[in-house]
Ligand SMILES: Nc1ncnc2c1ncn2[C@@H]1O[C@H](COP(=O)(O)OP(=O)(O)O)[C@@H](O)[C@H]1O
């Protein structure tokens with residue numbers, strides 16, 4: 157049998173290239189082209205304004221003060237003030253627009269990742285850890301925030317300020333300008349070398365960060381198991397190990413960055429001192445005027461003050477790209493459950509709920525065949541009980557109806573249409589699905605009942621609960637329908653939760669109902685109540701019940717016995733008893 161074309165859903169097995177990470181950032185920024193151009197425009201104004209200030213002061217000293225032209229000095233001062241003001245205003249707009257653009261980009265990224273998550277198949281959720289994914293939406297997105305505000309924007313600032321400053325320096329005296337140029341080139345070479353080390357460490361530390369989030373999330377989820385097995389110490393030491401790895405990795409990054417900072421500080425002191433000495437020398441030879449000493453000192457100082465931040469900017473850029481890579485890893489995933497271009501989308505009142513399996517074979521990716529060549533058809537409104545040993549493929553069987561997976565051969569047909577050709581939303585809206593692991597939100601009962609179905613009235617909700625359980629049920633809840641559910645449902649019994657979950661399904665009026673071992677986590681006392689509720693909810697609805705309770709099984713219209721990848725017995729209770737096969741044996745064992 158042909159295997160599923162393998163799609164990788166395990167994020168740890170995917171390594172996005174830097175190129176695609178950069179493309180992601182580029183694509184996001186390109187959406188705000190105008191804003192981005194405005195940012196560049198203001199950055200240029202700011203840089204020019206700032207670089208002009210020393211030039212104006214030079215003019216004031218060399219021309220106004222030397223010739224004792226006080227009215228000229230006042231004029232020059234006013235120009236100085238105006239230039240400074242313009243620079244400040246430009247800076248303000250630059251920050252303002254940058255802030256807005258990055259907020260938008262972050263918003264989009266979070267939304268894109270979340271939307272993608274909703275579209276991914278069940279394999280994705282089985283193969284990845286929630287903590288790691290949460291980290292991608294929170295930490296990694298924040299790293300992109302820093303990339304934009306601390307990396308890219310300050311980077312732009314740096315480029316323009318240096319350009320303007322060097323322009324004026326070379327314009328004034330090329331020999332002194334050369335001194336700073338050499339200094340800047342040395343710094344850049346050093347950073348390039350350092351960047352190689354940094355890049356590797358950054359990627360590594362982000363991965364560890366993801367693992368750490370997963371670990372914490374898992375320890376939350378399995379808290380009871382950890383405590384009852386006395387495993388607190390083990391988990392603690394495991395966490396310590398990961399935390400230690402993380403610490404080592406961050407410490408290495410800090411070490412590399414710190415080294416760069418010290419080197420740049422040292423170099424800048426040397427260059428600034430050399431600039432002062434060199435310009436004093438030129439001054440004593442009469443080649444420049446006294447104002448130019450101030451000019452060069454202040455330019456050299458500006459250049460290296462800005463260069464001091466370079467390693468920080470570079471770090472933020474590296475962090476941002478690595479984070480974008482991790483986000484891109486999620487975004488590039490594609491669901492293998494795709495809709496055809498014009499899917500079957502009948503009006504709801506036309507849907508009958510007939511279900512047929514035709515020559516269906518299914519294997520999990522990388523797994524053995526679970527179901528082989530199944531053929532089975534059930535008329536609308538009938539109830540099917542599915543029995544068989546654990547691992548026989550009962551859950552897989554019912555999951556195929558909601559198209560959680562696609563079979564390799566044959567297909568599931570609902571109302572005669574292959575589920576692959578159904579509009580997925582429409583198909584799933586017609587299927588009610590109750591398993592042993594009920595999920596209810598930390599919200600009131602009524603709001604839980606309104607999930608995906610906001611128009612449910614309190615009367616409707618009450619009637620449904622009364623019909624499924626009994627009028628006693630709502631009375632047994634502390635605040636009736638307004639009772640707020642706690643996390644993990646600690647304030648309700650498993651049975652009560654299951655009734656609420658069932659009512660939520662029934663209120664949606666699905667044409668097909670799937671109950672997969674819905675009572676297996678429930679005590680025998682509430683099992684009866686749920687059993688009754690289940691029976692009521694299956695009336696007139698095509699129902700598939702995976703169950704152990706004999707009464708459920710023999711009340712069904714049809715029974716399927718699944719074992720060894722196949723339906724080995726199929727028929728009504730009476731028919732299967734007459735067959736004297738495996739079902740008969742099972743039944744006899746129960747009634748004894
Ligand atoms: N997500 C999965 N990936 C790979 N194999 C799976 C997956 N889910 C179930 N299986 C395997 O498929 C077989 C049938 O499982 P399942 O349908 O859950 O059986 P049942 O519900 O009858 O206990 C088992 O061998 C199980 O190990």
Ligand SMILES: [Mg+2]
Nearest residue numbers: 550551552672
């Ligand atoms: Mg199962």
